[in-house]
Amino acid sequence: MKFTYSTFMRTVFGAATAAVLSTAATPIMADSASDLETWMKANAIGTHAMMEENWSDIVAKATAEGEVVIYSSSGRIAKLKDHFEALYPGITLTLFDLGSVKTIEKTIREQDAGIYQVDVVTTGNSGSVIKELLEKGRIFNYVPAHMRDRIPAENRDPLLYRVNEAIVFFYNTEANPDGAPIKNVWELTMPDLKGKVGIKNPMSSGSSLMGLAALVQNPDEMAAAYKRLTGEDIVLSEGVPDAGFEFVKRLLANDVVIFKSGSKLADAAGKAGQTDPLIAMTNMTYIARNDAKGNVNAIMTDVDPFSKMVYPTYMSIAANAPHPNAAKVMIAYLLGNPEMNLDSKIEKPYTKGAAFDMLWGLAPYYDAGSVSPRADVPLPAGGEIWGEMKGTTITAEFMWKQGPKLRDFWLINSSN
């Protein structure tokens, strides 16, 4: 064989191309299926989950594992570190505060690369969590057996909620002393409120998109509400499939103001001393800024057809988690102290002393506008109205199938 310059160059380039291709291609998952099966069986997770558990045995194993790694869409979870480590000496809490998109992205990319370093994954963004993580076997539902009966089935099946939150409508009480300025969502699309409604950008905020989608997923109720307001049947614009999408189109046509940050939107609507303030469609938890920032916001509790658009945040054990028992202990901890019941007196500050010892992992989230999946946890002060408000919960199915189309629709109609 003759080894000339050109063959040499060809070999070099061939090798380079091969190197590029091999690193770029998805790594081969050797025996991952059987490994996963072994892991599930050894740790009683997934298909091997048990209805009865020896909890003290799990805690002992967790302590032996020594660490629990969490990927979280929320930074507030960091406040649990000291409390958790004091309650379970020997287990170190390592937290990655990633936001919802990166939590999902990181979990998928690592697992595809054969890296298993996370134990607990907790994030919102229904569609991806259920369809891309749970249904693809990247995470597993785990409900501690001793907590099962306290959690309504819809809050733990197919995947356990960590917390329920909602997008609601805020109004400025100073400018509207007689109560909520609107009774029907369609009023937001009327000329009186042109340029006077604020929304957190659904293109960049998962919760805002889910809140909007929760309205859109109920076209019949939306159409009925329109008729109750105007006495007429709604006439859909050309190319718009139903009353849900029609609402989005009209909202944008009414010059809705898009905010980058939900908290700034809450402040904008709720700042005292305004004569013509915005109505804000934002996260209910920002009502807490009435205390922190002196806002004068109130939540509309009686809007036709819905006053709250609920979006859940999930928690789960990651596939092949290196510390599966510690993950179980952490999930139980995030559900709050089992001794808590509806009569428990829980007083501020929630992340200190007695309140913390009762709320456990719920403490940083124990705010008006966040609700535990447990049926036996009292609603936090200021959030008691949760039960009075008629709501709709965004489904994973709708988010997965219609979410992208809703984004496209928003994009096309919001472009000037």
Add this chain to the structure above:
Amino acid sequence: MVSTPDAGGKPNPWSGRNIAYQAYRLKNKPELIIGVMCLAFLAFVVLVPLFQILRDAFTFQSYDLSYNPEGEVGAFTLFHFDRVFFQPISKALFVKPLINSLSMGVAVTTIGIIVGSGLAWLMVRTNVYFKEVFGAMLVFPYMMPSWVMALAWLSLFRNDRIGGSEGVMTSVFGVQAPNWIAYGFVPIVITLSLHYYAYAYLLISGALATVDSELEEAGATAGMGKWKRIRVITMPLLLPALGSAVVLTFIRILGTFGTPALLGLPVRFFTFSTQIYASINARNQGDAYVLALVLIILAITFIWINSRIIGVRKSYVTMTGKGFRKKESDLGKMRWPATIFVILFLCLTVVMPLTLLLWESMTLIPGDYSWNNLSGYFWYGSGNVDLAYGEPGVIHNKGILGALGNSIKLGFLAALFNGALGLLVGYAVVRGRGGKLSKALEGIAFAPYIFPSIALGAIYIGMFSSSIGPIPALYGTFTILVLITVIKNLPFTSRTGIAAMLQIHQSLEETARVQGIGWFRRMLRIIIPLSMSGLVAGMLLTFITAMRELSLIILLLSPGNMVLTGVIFGYQEQDMAQHSAAVTLMLVLIIITISVIVKVMARGAGTGRLNTT
């Protein structure tokens, strides 16, 4: 392989003598060896991500199942291209953002270049007062995260469109700023120009400093007027730096996210970067990567145009080893007005945003700017449950202090590696100018610039999450932060490397070679000292960008390698305004302090060397 003579009598290319001969030839072409090595390294860290972007753009993603439930994830498809370019959504997703981004880029670049080169001329070539101090302060705006300026703008001109507290203008004059002043194209261009003029300022002042005044005097002797001298002599000499400044500013503007998001969103002014970010955020890689590819093509076109302009005339050598003089022109009556202009400019771009940050960090209740609301709690408080969720003040905060150490480490390491790499690339490109290798290297060294930062981060997670040959899994380590920062900043340092090399005449090196001085010593004693001013400027910029970079590394951060910008991001997410302002201010002050120290030291060293030549 056995070394047998060929039947045709041709010398065997693998014979010992030939190898020795080829090795000898190579030894005299060090740029070839360096070029090949740089090319191989860059191909790996740049082409692999590019390949992944291409792959994702052309394959069916799980996100697309919403549009076509029958689709098979991973199969080849032209769906994304069809969608972005030919479907009705194209207008909103592609056409308008493109027009917005391009017009923004043109406007900011024009203003930035004019302001930057004007200031560079004032600082280098005139006798304006307080030059030393001003020269250092003029790069301060660049050291702040670019959105600081946007926030300052908002607090000045906020009107009732986004409600809430009044802007300063409304509360002082009782007038609402019209929307076009408060949001959208105009304020974005102004705030970005006040940030990005620094590129032009740094590059052009560096180049101006190396232009020999004797050349201009020669022009004067030959009877040229002032403007003709500028047009015929000075401008062509500055052209490489000017070209680099234009290209860098323009492409950077295309990719900038924070400011358009803050100032554009309220009036629905969308840009390419906000669209890419939104798509990545929705995990819609298909759209994001097709848009990213458009950015890449735009950038390549730009580089091509730039290289055409500069490539046509090759000799821009200003460092010749002959006499060198720098003359300042006397501003005369304009000396004080020019000084006052610079002072006002600095007040606007430096003093005001920093004051706002300091003020913000010292408000007990955020948003209340009255005197009796001032407090130092967020600087030295030890953690009170009722304030900011019990987070301790800056000096007691272990998280902040740890991140501070990491940030400084990252800045220094990135600058060091970047400087070295930039110098080598510049050397190989300039000495091999005209060759294929040189062109390929120049192109590839520029390529990282056009990757949207956040996309590059996402790809690096996948790329380095397991070991590749001899490279261990870098994921979650500090090394990967350094690597990605070096790669992302390479376009800049390689441009400065090239610009610096272009000005050093080969004869200087040849003289040393004739005397039998080896390559390493030539680099050490001739090339590095002569290119020092440009190189230090480039390294300083890397240091600054590394310290204040966020979108690039946000996906790669973990508690073990947390840096200050990550901490700031966290505080912003939780809306802890005072902490975020305090840490931002601290970050800016540290960057400024270190840069000033470096500059003073570099100048000392630089003049020392210059005297010996």
